[in-house]
Each structure stands twice: as C-alpha cells, then as structure tokens.
Amino acid sequence: MKALVQRVSSASVSVDNKIVSQIGPGLVIFLGIARDDTEEDASYLANKVVNLRVFASETGELDLSALEIGGGILIVSQFTLLADLRKGRRPSFTEAAPPDRAKELYEFFISQVRCTGLEVAIGVFQEHMLVEIHNDGPVTLLLER
Numbered sequence: 001m002k003a004l005v006q007r008v009s010s011a012s013v014s015v016d017n018k019i020v021s022q023i024g025p026g027l028v029i030f031l032g033i034a035r036d037d038t039e040e041d042a043s044y045l046a047n048k049v050v051n052l053r054v055f056a057s058e059t060g061e062l063d064l065s066a067l068e069i070g071g072g073i074l075i076v077s078q079f080t081l082l083a084d085l086r087k088g089r090r091p092s093f094t095e096a097a098p099p100d101r102a103k104e105l106y107e108f109f110i111s112q113v114r115c116t117g118l119e120v121a122i123g124v125f126q127e128h129m130l131v132e133i134h135n136d137g138p139v140t141l142l143l144e145r
C-alpha cells in the first residue's frame with residue numbers, strides 16, 4: 001500500500017465538471033492498493049498519515065499533525081501509484097489490487113481516518129476525476145507499507 005500525501009491550503013475533486021468533494025487546509029492522500037495489502041496495512045497508514053507532523057507550529061517548525069490543527073483530509077484512490085515502470089514505455093499495473101479488493105480496502109482506510117474525527121472528503125472510486133490541489137510548501141511525502 002502506498003500513500004502519496006500532499007499538504008494543501010485547499011483541494012477539490014470534480015467528476016463531470018461538478019465538484020463532488022473539497023477541503024480547506026489539510027492533506028490530500030492518493031492511495032494505491034496492492035494485491036497483497038491487508039486491513040492491517042490500511043490501519044497502519046491511516047494512523048501514520050493523520051499523525052504526520054507536517055504543519056508549522058508558532059516556531060515555524062513542522063511540529064503539528066492534521067489531528068492537532070483539525071485539518072481536512074481528501075482521500076483519492078489511485079492505482080497508478082502501483083505502476084511498474086522498469087521495462088518498456090507502458091506502465092504495468094499487475095501489482096495493483098483487483099477493483100473489488102481495492103475498493104474494500106479503500107473504504108476501510110477511509111473509515112479508519114474518519115474514526116479520528118477529522119473532516120474527510122473522498123474521491124469517486126473508479127471514476128475519471130479532476131483533482132485540484134493547492135500544494136502548500138510544497139510538501140509531498142510518499143509512505144509505503
């Protein structure tokens with residue numbers, strides 16, 4: 001399981017030219033789910049993400065987490081994070097979980113983040129989405145489990 005995390009001042013997801021989700025300051029999480037991923041992996045990453053100290057405190061240091069600032073979380077499923085680009089020019093997605101399993105773990109991950117009490121917005125699974133991100137910093141981190 002991979003989570004590409006970006007600190008944002010705001011972000012939104014649109015489907016068919018309509019905004020379906022949006023957040024203010026917080027984190028956007030692009031979540032890639034592999035064939036062998038488990039609920040344990042999803043719980044671990046959900047806990048790790050909401051507790052990442054990527055927001056500045058009064059001293060200017062990155063000392064605060066999304067939980068501590070009450071930031072929003074936008075979660076978008078992104079199987080392309082599992083792309084294998086070692087051979088040829090076309091990405092291979094053989095490591096990505098099948099859609100049914102990926103959706104199950106995506107929804108489980110969402111439930112784990114929602115348990116924290118943070119505002120959670122989500123993308124639309126298996127839809128073509130336009131994701132507008134105002135990356136703050138920029139701060140972008142890749143977490144794997």
